[in-house]
Amino acid sequence: MNEISHPETGEEADRADKDRLEAGRPDISRQRQIIDRRALETGLRSALVGEDDPAQAQPRVATLLREALQAGRAEIERRFEADRHAPEAGRDVGRHTSFLIDQLIRALHDVTTGIAYPIANPSAAEKIGIIAVGGYGRGELAPFSDIDLLFLIPYKETPYCEQVIEFMLYRLWDLGLKVGHSVRSIDECIRQAKTDLTIRTALLEARYIWGDQDLFDRFQKVYRKEILQGQGEAFYHAKLEERRLRHERYGNTRYALEPNIKDGKGALRDLQTLRWIGRFLYGARSSEEMVERGLFGKADAAKFDKAERFLWTLRCQLHYARGRAEEKLNFDIQPEIARLLGYRDHAGTSGVERLMKHYFLMAKSVGALTRSFCAAVEAQNVRKPLLRLPAGMAAIGLRRRELDGFGLEGGSLTVPNAKHFERHPVDMLRIFAVAQRHDVDIHPITFNWLAQSVRLIDRSLREDPKANALFMEILLFRKSSLAGGDKGGPEATLRRMNEAGVFGRFIPDFGRIVAQMQFDMYHHYTVDEHTIFAIGILYQVEHGLLIEEAPITSSVVHQVLSRRVLYLAVLLHDIAKGRGGDHSALGAEVAEQLCPRLGLSAEETETVAWLVRYHLLMSNTAFKRDIDDPKTIADFAAQVQSIERLRLLLVLTVCDIRAVGPKTWNGWKAQLLRELYNRTEEQLSGGLITAGREARIAAVLDDLKAQLVDWPPEAIEEHLARGHGGYWLSFPVPLLVRQARLIREAELEQRPLSVDYNVDHYRSMTEVTIYVADRKGLVSQLAGAFALSGASIVDARILTLANGMALDTFTIQDSQGGPFDKPARLARLSSTIGRMLDAPQRIPAEIGKLPRLANPAVQAFPVAPRVLIDNKASATHTLIEVNGRDRRGLVYALTAALTAQNLQISNAKISTFGHRAIDSFYVKDQFGLKVEAESRLKTIRDVLMAVLNDGESDAPAVTDMLAANRRRPRSSTNAR
Template structure:
């Protein structure tokens, strides 16, 4: 590199470092952009003079660099423009120029060509056209730059450009779904992120209205208050993005788990633990993007309407106060919301009742939103407002959109102070992926979908149950209140009862409706916990559950709420296995409450008789059947459900001395059920678990059983890794059976270290403290329940089984509840030694060491 360029590079580095140091001290976004942009331009001036002095070319800043918004590790967007097509010699010069930029670590993104060539290149390229919309002259021939800008603007079809940018935004938002996008959001491209602000400005600039936020205020597109809010939201997001780049030392726009605490600390969230720092940062982030989304709801349709090619404006009278304009509702006099505050809910009520109205007209929305900030205790105490708010739930039509709209514009938090506390509240429990308010509204959405015939194909049985359920509005309210007490410390299910009952009393619910609502809020985790953690084949478990539930109405409501809650927590959690667990518990409890199936002896006898009938139809002699039942023992029928018993019996009745492996693919799922039958021996359960883990299977449930003649009959439900297609399942099944057959016949299977597999970023940086409880089983001496909560990882179950074996604890039943990256496992174990406190303490300590 020539000496003069080396000097220029050193100057740039000093200026860049000074800009960063000044920013970290003064914390002013605009000053950083100005100083860093100036540093880059100083270097570019030296490079331009070296390569293109006195040429007819010009250098233009485009994209983010063009608008002067240059982040520490962003690309430097440039255009080298010639009045004529580029010669080979000029192209070689440009290549050397670009290489030097790379050598200077500038991350250049360069377009080059003649004016006509560049205009043609962006004619059907919305991204390129947008970059040149923000072009500004740097060096060289200014006439060339002006000519390019003039031709670019002349060829731009503004209505088509606006429509394309809005479609682009919709697609961008659609991609920002799923757990990764919610937990580690991209600050630039997420809904309400920086790119949404840019889109508003691009649409305005293409129409010749504004180039920045102050311009939008001057043009009266924004009010002074709105301009202040949008500027504040923009600065919040820009601050976070600058700190992200500085901490990651790369162009990282995702708020990754490992970066969240670093960014929070560098932004001044001190004196907190890592989790609290992350929570505070993310709450600021969520509130900032919410502001952008709020204002986008007003500005986007306003800007779009100026160039819209929609059909002729059609206006219809609704009543004395409102008209319908195309698909929007407009107030005849926008001050109505200040003069008569009851209209804050009335206009929403009209919109909910009318399927042909999808939005508030922008000026009406602006006035309505301004009036909502006046919602206070007096507004809440107004009976008309209470009737309308409760009516949103009774009506049901458009309920999800109504509540999301009210939440977006802050109305839910103003009307219900308890709601304000959960807005943007994160849950670092390794399975919730949404802030609490978003999770609740997703659960309401799921309950509502069950009531709509058009969605019945998703969950046919639950949909039919919901559509025949008489108190649908109470279920919607239960979904709305089930987590409203999160973040207060203590049991949110218990604390939420008071909120639910107060709401019921204030909103004219009957005593019966209030009781059902409060019961559902208090018990919304009950069915999930029993189905996923306990042995629902155990009559004592079923009896305890039904004593809590008591009625068929509660059972149906709880079943529907539980399904909706799990599906609204994390898409990864809902699968055919969980569905079958809940459905089995629902039907078993239904029979119990009806009076069919409460007696354990009747239940066990029925299971045995069903299996005997099957074998009799298969011409198996009664004598042979008795030998099988004697080998299995009477406890077998208490620990297995009918479907398992029928499967086992069909495979074992002719020979219950020879080891066998059998597996079957469970219907409508990506799971196998596997049975292993072989002589008992040390560490067998743990070694089997390692085989499943080595194949990448998640173990969803496991039942370890020892027969009267000392054979193990272990049954597993294992989930196939998600990357495999259904057509691969038979090959996977064959490979697994082959290895298990090798194992049961004494061939050694190589074992893999439990610590050879990495855990996710989320688990590393937002872990949960492992917990263990050991409880004696009532009425069963030397039997214990062991409950374990920990970060999920490969080989976890195998490692715990090894610990049990080392402490002479016999594992008889395991219920594995994998909630994304969180494991909540329940074990039934037998031990003559655990009554000794020292041995029990030693078991706990060793388990904790494994879990940590």
């Protein structure tokens, strides 16, 4: 990189620094309404005069400073609230807050050195310069940000300097300010700046506040000479590497739904990084000066200022809403921030979703500005470009300057000039295909020209067969020997196309979901980012990279007849999100219009549309229905109709779930999908699930007997007599063996309660089997015990054996979706189960003591409670599906309500999607029949809705249910 002589040198720089001494003051109207420094200083002097020991005046000094700080902050906040929609509202807060702190420090310094520790003729060693560094040095302070100070001294710290600095710092700490400080000489500053990038950056923004200004001026001269001159290349690369590592720490995506608006990708720190580089290399302190130095065009400078203004206003509003320094825009505060900033519900999109879409578009704009800025730096400094030559292209790059019609510069594709794409619009797609095919990058300057040319993508280009063929080549990219490396297949290329704006222009329906937020706790990314992630996961599945996590899917993916159908189904499955209707049905309509344009046949188009329409069918069936029920399999198979569709749907479902966010996929979900797939494949292949039922039961019993060879024959026969056909087919043989041994031990030892655990780390779950005398309300009592122990139920199999004993098997997880496996927690769970079964009347009160919500952010999300009752889903049971806000003890409250209605619970599927609980119960009435009377169904629905709508605590309602239940005479059949 060619070194740039820093433009500010010598007397010119000195004058510029002095001119900026009071920078911001002319921009701050009615300054004394924020703080009257002279009045404050007068008060402080009065408090200190006459005190032999300055510490004695500390309470009065603290009071005066605190009052000034609180009044100033209140005035700044009042101005912000009155004008928060003005473009400069946030940056005004930053300037005003910086001004307030400046004045406090100046007044405190003057009374400290003039009254508390006066010295008539300070020696050179006793001089102190108070310098703002970091963000404070820029004159930008968010309402509750840290204050970074440098106490600049000539040489080593003297006792006098130590007294003054200590007195000032303690007074600032008394105010509750978070002060980061250092005490350094000029030599120490320079020495540490040379070795520490953070210090070098902080000192780049050093600003004189008060004290000895000559000391500060000397420091500035030395810094320019020793640090700025000749270090531009190192600083440039170091800051970009620092940026890359910071992005990794914060998830490496601009589209996380709870973004850090200061340090995340596309956030304020990225803009500040550009400022630092521009200032270090070129002395550019503003976007206007960046334009003058050729780092930005005027349009980019306007975008820079717009993004900075937006982010500053958002950050200040977040600080004020939290009442503290907070940089993460969490779900629970997003609706309030949206309301305060004036975002309203509109056209099927909520105000909070509109706010977050605005944020994500700004974050995307910051990414584009960074590319534009780096392209300009690269253009001006060609000796050592930012982008290194990829290993796979090293030999080619050394031999040639052209690749498939594009230029090569430093191993990156280029075009001759900014007009190239206007003359050859199809190259806006072809350049991505060539880059993908040869595993090379697109040069930053060319990428910038490309992004500026997306307006040229019009109907004629969208309908160009060559352009559509190129898009499909990119989407269906498969790793080959041509690629020297592999940057993630189509995922990386599609993401770059999205960043450039090409993706959304070429596929306008995709453009509608760019930066589209889904305001819930289940999804972790914007819709476009989720979709691109899903494409990347499909590529990994296809290349065997997820064979351990998804072995069946990794095999099935190679059996599908059309890769084009599969990739387009994944691409389009959420294409209609945010349109105010059923996104699956609307997405199918988009697929029917788009697929022919992309070259798919009518048959392929129909299959893609079907997959998009039913892309939630498999997960809903696996996670919400009893897949041991033959009718569930029969109904699912009737909708799927073909093995090819089943294969495609399995792969699409797995990619969709895995792309939702970290920890969304686990072994338990994998098992449910695998079992549903296998049983449906058997049905579609002609082997009915119900066919040969007796033979299947006989085979299971033979296997079970073989596992119990250590038992006396009469004990085996006695155990087999306890079960029934449905029981033997409900569990795998290893679990049947565990249950058999549990039952035998309990009977031999005459234990009233037996609990067995089977931790399955692969499936991320723990099976809990409970053998106890059957009783009314047993399921709800056990659910209460699990809730009190912090365990989440995800599945329940409820059985009553022929001997009248209950054998209930629950699948549980911890609050993070992992196995409930800590020995101490399991022991506590056993104890809790015993206590709650002995005294079930205590459950409501004990649950009432728990925090109602495991995660308070859940309260931010609207959930419309709903109860669906289906008598067609099962041949033998009534299916009740309950939707509502997740909370502690919800399963207990629901099962208690069902018990109070004299219903037997035979099976339960408990699912939580972020903040939303979707629980399904298979029930019978007290006579073992379906519930079909309309009046009875209405009562059940009303009771469950009352539980879901319970605002503060479900304890009273549940207590009433149980009390009423105890007053009723026991029926001959237990309502569990």
